[in-house]
Amino acid sequence: MTTTTITRWEDGSKEELSELRAGLDAQYAAWKAKGLRLDLSRGKPSPDVLDLSNALLDGLDTYLTEDGTDVRNYGVISGIPECKRLFSELLGIPADRMIVGGNSSLTHMYNTFVMLYLFGANGSAPWGAQEKIKILCPCPGYDRHFSVSEDFGAEMVVVPLLEDGPDMDIVEALAREDASVKGIWLVPLYANPTGSVVSGETARRLAAMPAAADDFRIFWDNAYGVHHVFEEHTLPDILSLCEEAGNPERAFYFFSTSKINFPGAGIGLVAAGPRTAAQMLSHIKMQTIGYDKIIQLKTVKFFGGRAEGIREHMRKIRALLRPKFELVLDVLEREFSGTGILEWTPPKGGYFVSVNTMDGCAKSVVALAKEAGVVLTGAGATYPLGKDPRDRNIRIAPTYPGIEELAQTMELFALCVKLASIDKLLAGK
């Protein structure tokens, strides 16, 4: 096999690229022959991370909360007090505006949309009664935010996601001018998939910007609030910023322990402005006589009732996750630095690495990988309706596979990016 070295691929001649391609084709054929079955699509914890929380499955010394409620029985709508206090300390959000319950923050998000669509926000008209509702979607973003919006028939408006959060000039203009713009999705800390962090200034602008809709809402999904990997960032306090700006009901704050202990049996929570929290509770009490309180008490016990207990646990998870992120970034650096065929920004934390291929190559990369036995997150998944306008973003999810499997998968991923890129470059020569 000859070795051709081209630094910046688009500068390569047709001959150089063709020669390069021949070598890559051979490698790809060899990969396919291995018949591997690998998966780089799953944003979920690996078994060794889950094992860190196995004590959560054990029994309890007492069935009683600190105020004497038997957690096995009915009752308690907004969460047991010690559990609310734990998350209040961890997140710096007021316990009295928090609803803790269920195993999924996504369910709280969906319920929030249900409330806004059926009943409206604090006396405003129900969103379901409006002719059109638009939701701003910083992209690349989280596909399940888009699915929720889509389920309710909202029009999703793509806004560029920058290093410090959504492009606020665009967000401010859209919110100011269009009363059908009712909200914005955000993963403020270590965004899915880019790992970017909303800055204090961006948060302040979001909280304070004038909006044509008096029921404009921020869906602040702090899914990775304690998932530091390379850096430790602090999240701006969006609820207080909204209050200070005279928009106390603007933000919904979501959090869960799904990626702290067990996705299958964690705890979800939502917090909101004072009137909104009361409105949510008025409907939630029609939906349930009480969430699972046993897992709440177990969770409090597991973390010693202290935010530091959660942070300590997350340092153990970080030790398991960081080598995986380093491996991914090392492969990207080694294979693509200076080539001009792949862009990425190393994430600061969270669960993903986001890459951009050359325009029009993402689908081909995913298809090539699939043919060779590697499942990647679908190209387009990081945009509303699965439509990436430039067909270039791919979300790499390194958390689930073991390190060996991840190394193999990344090799094949790199190969597929190269093949798709050469095709595109040759087509233009």
Add this chain to the structure above:
Amino acid sequence: MTTTTITRWEDGSKEELSELRAGLDAQYAAWKAKGLRLDLSRGKPSPDVLDLSNALLDGLDTYLTEDGTDVRNYGVISGIPECKRLFSELLGIPADRMIVGGNSSLTHMYNTFVMLYLFGANGSAPWGAQEKIKILCPCPGYDRHFSVSEDFGAEMVVVPLLEDGPDMDIVEALAREDASVKGIWLVPLYANPTGSVVSGETARRLAAMPAAADDFRIFWDNAYGVHHVFEEHTLPDILSLCEEAGNPERAFYFFSTSKINFPGAGIGLVAAGPRTAAQMLSHIKMQTIGYDKIIQLKTVKFFGGRAEGIREHMRKIRALLRPKFELVLDVLEREFSGTGILEWTPPKGGYFVSVNTMDGCAKSVVALAKEAGVVLTGAGATYPLGKDPRDRNIRIAPTYPGIEELAQTMELFALCVKLASIDKLLAGK
């Protein structure tokens, strides 16, 4: 203290009743002086019943379902297969039309209303887009059914609940003539609060009756499906009856283990017609990445994976509940037989005893009891909007208190009924 014996109280003279009243007043004053704090309002299991399920809190030998899913991690929307099979065997409903998840069947009921109001039933117009929606409410009934209907703004139409279910002549007429009549609530087995049982014939008529609304729905809340106390009744198979009658999408079937193991951490389920189940799933998968599967696997293990395991467990609960029901019925029989001031039908099973005072006395009874330190279910709670048109129904919930406490409470209850009745009778003399 003189003792006056009157058999049928309304036949008593003013003097006899006044004399009786003086004795009762003295007893009531003595009760009040005791300063008791008792509660007969709570339809929830007692600690000794909960203790029967404590093994549910213990760990698991394996985290894997029979098809290899790690229950600690994400995934599985409609329930793990062994758990669906268990409930399918227990209830005789098809596993492939069942969604098992969450700790509350009430949440499934609410979600069902959300779907019908926002998205409509299988392509019919959303209920939220209709000018008026009417829901039939057999009464006395379950207050939380009424709350759900009320939250969505439905008009609730009271229908008499008879010994064998709702008065079907009335139900059929209303459904046939009024297209805004969209559904009916039912607790078909051991109804809350009367303990009555829907007969096969009533179920058949419900399934087959013509309805002006093509999206008429039965909300079949089998909350007490295995809660036999005095008799063992079998529930008509409403899903099959609807299919046979050519209305395969008519019924939603709800069930939970809240009153089998832990109300705070049980399992809820909903089953429906084939198209409806698919429609529900299409929305539920937007709401969650998977319900708590750990409790599902634990529940399967706890019951040995067999319906007989649940039935065996329920026989233990029955042994604890039956003396409480017998005590209540003994007091009622002893104190009120032949008096004409209180009517009741001994329940066949379930969780409650329903009594009717003379018209206009229920609120007074509850108020008198409260003044003497005994909390009863609010008068009117068994009717929509808390309005019992004859102010006579009271729900007695004997499951939670210990037997001694229950005995005391029933004594006071009987006294309060007598006092309120005498007031009413004297007012008419």
